Amino acid sequence: MDWGVVLSNLLHDTIVFSTALIFAALGGMYSERSGVVNIALEGMMVIGAFTGAVVTYFAQDTFGGLAPWIGFLGACIAGAIFAAPHAVASITFRADQVVSGVALNFLAVGLSVYLTKIIFHGAGQTTTLQQVFGKWHIPLLSDIPILGHAIFEGYPTSYIAFALVAFSWYLLFKTSFGLRLRAVGEHPRAADTVGINVKRMRYTAVLISGALAAMGGATISLTTTSNFSHNTVSGQGFIALAALIFGKWHPMGAMGAALFFGVAQAIKSLVQIFGLTKYVPTEVIFMLPYVLTILVLAGVVGRSSAPAALGKVYETGSR
Amino acid sequence: MNRVIAIFTKESFLVPVAAIILGLLTGAIAMLAGGFNPVKAYASLIEKVFGNAYNFGETIRQITPLIFTGLSVAFAFRTGLFNIGAEGQFIIGMIASTAVGISVDLPWYLHAPLAVLAGGLAGGLWGAIAGWLKAARGVNEVITTIMLNWIALYFANYILKAFYVAEGQQRSDMIKDSASISFAWLSQMFDSARLHWGTLLAVLAAVFFYVLLWKTKSGFELRAVGLNPNASEYAGMNVNRNVVNAMFVGGMFAGIGGACEILGVFHYQSIMAAQPGYGFDGIAVALIGGNTPLGVVLGAILFGILTFGAAGMKFGAGVPVELIRVVISSVIFFVAAHGIVKFFIKPIWKKKEGGH
Numbered sequence: 277m278d279w280g281v282v283l284s285n286l287l288h289d290t291i292v293f294s295t296a297l298i299f300a301a302l303g304g305m306y307s308e309r310s311g312v313v314n315i316a317l318e319g320m321m322v323i324g325a326f327t328g329a330v331v332t333y334f335a336q337d338t339f340g341g342l343a344p345w346i347g348f349l350g351a352c353i354a355g356a357i358f359a360a361p362h363a364v365a366s367i368t369f370r371a372d373q374v375v376s377g378v379a380l381n382f383l384a385v386g387l388s389v390y391l392t393k394i395i396f397h398g399a400g401q402t403t404t405l406q407q408v409f410g411k412w413h414i415p416l417l418s419d420i421p422i423l424g425h426a427i428f429e430g431y432p433t434s435y436i437a438f439a440l441v442a443f444s445w446y447l448l449f450k451t452s453f454g455l456r457l458r459a460v461g462e463h464p465r466a467a468d469t470v471g472i473n474v475k476r477m478r479y480t481a482v483l484i485s486g487a488l489a490a491m492g493g494a495t496i497s498l499t500t501t502s503n504f505s506h507n508t509v510s511g512q513g514f515i516a517l518a519a520l521i522f523g524k525w526h527p528m529g530a531m532g533a534a535l536f537f538g539v540a541q542a543i544k545s546l547v548q549i550f551g552l553t554k555y556v557p558t559e560v561i562f563m564l565p566y567v568l569t570i571l572v573l574a575g576v577v578g579r580s581s582a583p584a585a586l587g588k589v590y591e592t593g594s595r
Numbered sequence: 596m597n598r599v600i601a602i603f604t605k606e607s608f609l610v611p612v613a614a615i616i617l618g619l620l621t622g623a624i625a626m627l628a629g630g631f632n633p634v635k636a637y638a639s640l641i642e643k644v645f646g647n648a649y650n651f652g653e654t655i656r657q658i659t660p661l662i663f664t665g666l667s668v669a670f671a672f673r674t675g676l677f678n679i680g681a682e683g684q685f686i687i688g689m690i691a692s693t694a695v696g697i698s699v700d701l702p703w704y705l706h707a708p709l710a711v712l713a714g715g716l717a718g719g720l721w722g723a724i725a726g727w728l729k730a731a732r733g734v735n736e737v738i739t740t741i742m743l744n745w746i747a748l749y750f751a752n753y754i755l756k757a758f759y760v761a762e763g764q765q766r767s768d769m770i771k772d773s774a775s776i777s778f779a780w781l782s783q784m785f786d787s788a789r790l791h792w793g794t795l796l797a798v799l800a801a802v803f804f805y806v807l808l809w810k811t812k813s814g815f816e817l818r819a820v821g822l823n824p825n826a827s828e829y830a831g832m833n834v835n836r837n838v839v840n841a842m843f844v845g846g847m848f849a850g851i852g853g854a855c856e857i858l859g860v861f862h863y864q865s866i867m868a869a870q871p872g873y874g875f876d877g878i879a880v881a882l883i884g885g886n887t888p889l890g891v892v893l894g895a896i897l898f899g900i901l902t903f904g905a906a907g908m909k910f911g912a913g914v915p916v917e918l919i920r921v922v923i924s925s926v927i928f929f930v931a932a933h934g935i936v937k938f939f940i941k942p943i944w945k946k947k948e949g950g951h
Contacts, residue, residue: 315679315741361928369934374677374737378878379928386920387625393915394629507869514741521738559753566742573734582735 287426294538299492300516310481318513319384324490329504355490401505618926643907652788658899663852664877674841680740682874683747688853691717696770718850726842730835791859
């Protein structure tokens, strides 16, 4: 067995599996940093996976190789639209943010499969897409042994995700927008006092959240699965939520956690290939991200601190 | 008579009813957008549920687990906790009762109760994990219960594969007949719809919920902690213990619900590809029911009718069954955002008052 090849494949798969999680965890970060709980990440990913697949399906005959990009953009817009009810309910109408999120998770699966059946004449999944994202082979760099295949032969979505991590870090910690976003999530009253529009800030954050999470969903349907069905996302939104918490609501941390959960998934396929399931049941690997999240939260593996005003409704002018 | 009118015009009653109507309207709009006839679809839904004895019996079967998970969520809610984990507690109840149902050899009058009890206990302990994490380590129960749902799913599958499933099989052996809680003669009356004693247990559970919370000292403590943990602490109540207890009782309800599905309906457990969904529906049921036992039973009846009747909509009007998820999620959404509902009923309300 060539361990170099194994390692290279493992790294490669890790990045592929992590990409969707990075998008969604970043999305969750914007919303929760502004003080709005977002357990609807799963639903937002579902809407993204669905819209990405459907838009690409209708665009592929006319636009060819450009179609997945149009689908990806469509998913981004649909995600923001889908997040709007959550923003309206939890910011304007002071609804319980958890319940509203639960409702959206429900709605996403129901609505997307309902629409799929209408568009594809009763079929529970979209027709396999002819045009999906191809892998980019970065010249020269992809010739590097081991790392070349692992890092420089990836889907364009992966590079976008990593760029967004850097961008989000910059935005959050180096710009006044980021300062305001964090202020609104930590101490809305103080933010209000200095003239920051708390509600508008939170609206913006929740819509960004929906757009990013949906891009994560579209990543799945436009790279690995090439179609959309009810189990395309299957719980990855919840893993992204776990990654966000594991990563302490920090873009780099969230990326690190997403990569870690990506490794768990990559090992899973590796374990199956090498017939190691006799020693490590796949279920144990499936459970790992969730168990670790609980351990992190319980303070066994480092402490995690949420934005102070997370989940708290803010009334303008209240004290 | 005035008291009756007062109940039906109270906000706690109007908001859920308005939310249900808005939910059904949302569903109707989605159907119109898809080119279906909503009137025909809803009529077929009702026809499916009440059209014949078998389907009516099966609707009751569908309602039963919803009562259990609804009670589970509502009970935790009464003590200020958000139990998103009824799903996981339900699954753990299923696997525990499967284990007892298959592995234990006892006469029926001991075996069946033991299997139900095992499900309740296991579900209760699963809920108590989240309660303990909240009490001892201050971890938010919303996140832990979501994580525990997934852990429960894979854990149950692991136990099944390790002990109860033959190579290549996707389900366990049948439980022993002595563990079955099927209600044979009632089943026959309903054209062999899968009716079982669990339905009676569900109603008893609702009564237990009421008596425990409103007629006992520990119930008073649980409610007090839910209303104001700081004041309760000051009054000498052990808030942490109450949190664990509440999650245990809530988990127990869901666990018994899971046990009844195995012992009364299927008599075996399958390897699950996804969450069964009763726990999530339980959240909706509890919300609609205003977290009261009677409300939960009524909410479960509504959701049972909707989910079972969805197949009728497909048959009668060609509407994909997933549409009912749109209706249910809209109802949850409108109950959560009751501000929106009030926004809708306010004009009607004002007009009525003006007329007097």
